[in-house]
Amino acid sequence: GEDVEQSLFLSVREGDSSVINCTYTDSSSTYLYWYKQEPGAGLQLLTYIFSNMDMKQDQRLTVLLNKKDKHLSLRIADTQTGDSAIYFCAERSGNTGKLIFGQGTTLQVKP
Amino acid sequence: ETGVTQSPTHLIKTRGQQVTLRCSSQSGHNTVSWYQQALGQGPQFIFQYYREEENGRGNFPPRFSGLQFPNYSSELNVNALELDDSALYLCASSLAAADTQYFGPGTRLTVL
Numbered sequence: 504g505e506d507v508e509q510s511l512f513l514s515v516r517e518g519d520s521s522v523i524n525c526t527y528t529d530s531s532s533t534y535l536y537w538y539k540q541e542p543g544a545g546l547q548l549l550t551y552i553f554s555n556m557d558m559k560q561d562q563r564l565t566v567l568l569n570k571k572d573k574h575l576s577l578r579i580a581d582t583q584t585g586d587s588a589i590y591f592c593a594e595r596s597g598n599t600g601k602l603i604f605g606q607g608t609t610l611q612v613k614p
Numbered sequence: 615e616t617g618v619t620q621s622p623t624h625l626i627k628t629r630g631q632q633v634t635l636r637c638s639s640q641s642g643h644n645t646v647s648w649y650q651q652a653l654g655q656g657p658q659f660i661f662q663y664y665r666e667e668e669n670g671r672g673n674f675p676p677r678f679s680g681l682q683f684p685n686y687s688s689e690l691n692v693n694a695l696e697l698d699d700s701a702l703y704l705c706a707s708s709l710a711a712a713d714t715q716y717f718g719p720g721t722r723l724t725v726l
Contacts, residue, residue, distance in 0.1 A: 548717075601672065604649075
């Protein structure tokens, strides 16, 4: 089946690193995505990783993929108050265009 | 900014009415996907249009229908609105059907 799970809430102090975790069930997933959503807004693409990669780094963002355990994580270095938002993990299966999203993790950054 | 626009921003309808939501895709993109995001939930895939044809559909009833035009803009139509249709409706455009999706700001639909 298709299912994506995320923890619902994470609170960190400004300047600390944040790690948001995600698990998925579809072993045929080809791409995995991280999107950010601020209140009342649409989804902003942060980064994505192809399923044959283990890691991808993009400035303050590091994505780790453990395909064996179907586990994806997003690390945000030096977290800022502007990073406060809801973060969604999504998988795309095979060659379809359908994205399966998790429920979202609310990141709270305390000054 | 992704270049994906949606209209209207907000909409209030009553149960049983019909609604049309619009989406303009990013320049050069030929695919539009629609998602429904209920409050506190992740987006749920409604359907995708690729070069004016439906290319995959999620678990939504037939009263959810769509169109894609030759300029690749798209409409989502919902008939016989129900209270549970209240949600943020997001469209996303991509270069092709299986490419990375870029989202618009969404249309907030409230059904009373």
